Amino acid sequence: MENIIIVGAGLVGSLLSVYLARAGFKVSVYDRNSDPRQVNLQSGRSINITLSERGFRALDAVGAGDTVRELCIPVCGRIMHARDGELTYQPYGNNKEAIYSIGRDDLSKALVNFAQKHENIEFYFNQKCIDIDLPTARLKLQDLQTGEITQVQADRIFAADGAYSPVRYKMQRLKRFNYSQEYLDRGYKEIIIPAGNEGNWALEKNAIHIWPRDSFMLIGFPNLDKSFTLSLHLPYEEEISHNSTASPDALQNLFETYFPDIWPLVYPNLGDYAKKPVESMITIKCFPWSYQDKVLLIGDSCHAVVPSYGQGANAGFENCQLLTQCIEKHLGDWQTAFKEYETLRKPEMDVLAHLCLEHFTVLRKMVGDRKFIERAKIERKLQEMNSEYASLYYNISFTSMSYSEALRSERIHQEIISEFAEKNLKSEVSV
């Protein structure tokens, strides 16, 4: 049995371990963090994430979907909160299609638990990768509890060690390795709104709540414990920014001016908001993703995207499935398997990165706009008439259509939708 090491027991590393174990390999997973089942992680990253069709397909294919579903809340649309308190509901589809909100820690624990049921998977926590020798697939690890340094070697290493991947960092020094990173010019801070007085959700639970305000926004996700996680996205530098709202008075002024309906719920729950760091969001691209037949990058380590579409983990899960298909197709010929996988997926991840950047602007600037809401209605009407006319958001979130195909289809259908919208508006005017 070949030995495989996975660096990173995050969302992608844990699921990948299951795929590889089921394909017959012996898998050892090393992570610098403590066992997520014993601690409350929640350091820095978003508190919850949303899973969609393509993510669930990859979970279901190894039997992990239902365990995860139990921890999720279905979200069937967006509720936009205008400054005057008016609410507008926009369903995602015509048939109550939902994305699923889940606590990041809950998902992480569920995946590690699920993986540990496989006898050929071992997890090693508090083990920080401090170096890798690429040609020999040898890792240098530091035990973060004892300080002890050890070396481990495998036939192959998969680096699911996140956006700041130390393995990728080593690959960046290789000749002809391409790498780029770009930070979004906005950052976010999270605020938890606990369950309301009678133990109910304080806001409608089966929706994502958005307060779009052009250059900034507030967005809220339901949690299983009936709390809501709000993320305040502000520029770093502009007139209204994290800097300019750092004081309690300025923050209150921001909420009372732009998000007055939610301030009474936010105010008692600010806790140590002022002390929290502003979290950044990054797009990472690189190529190649593999080093010979020895090392492969997977997940955020090679394709981190900004979270507007809620697709980073979903795409990472999908990639575990595709990679395993390539490995099984070229069994024993790892280099061909790696090459096929990265050639197939790199263009897709580049399209996703682009769509995610665009969608951030849509969320903060457009979703509250009357024209945008009308257009979305037309899109749903057209889709009802002909299922091929699904919106870009629909194809990304509720199908497993490739990202590039979803973009191609969007370009074709936008023209049709524009024509339809124009006719509709004209007939409205003439009425």
Ligand SMILES: Cc1cc2nc3c(=O)[nH]c(=O)nc-3n(C[C@H](O)[C@H](O)[C@H](O)COP(=O)(O)OP(=O)(O)OC[C@H]3O[C@@H](n4cnc5c(N)ncnc54)[C@H](O)[C@@H]3O)c2cc1C
């Ligand atoms: C604000 C925000 C919201 C998001 N929302 C969504 C969403 O709604 N839906 C969605 O699909 N995606 C979402 N994402 C993206 C998603 O979080 C990532 O795509 C996903 O976590 C990637 O998984 P990963 O396993 O590749 O990396 P990670 O989850 O980052 O895991 C990397 C692991 O590697 C370990 N590691 C790092 N360095 C070392 C080292 N030196 N030695 C050993 N271990 C190491 C870390 O401890 C960690 O456990 C969001 C991201 C952000 C920032």
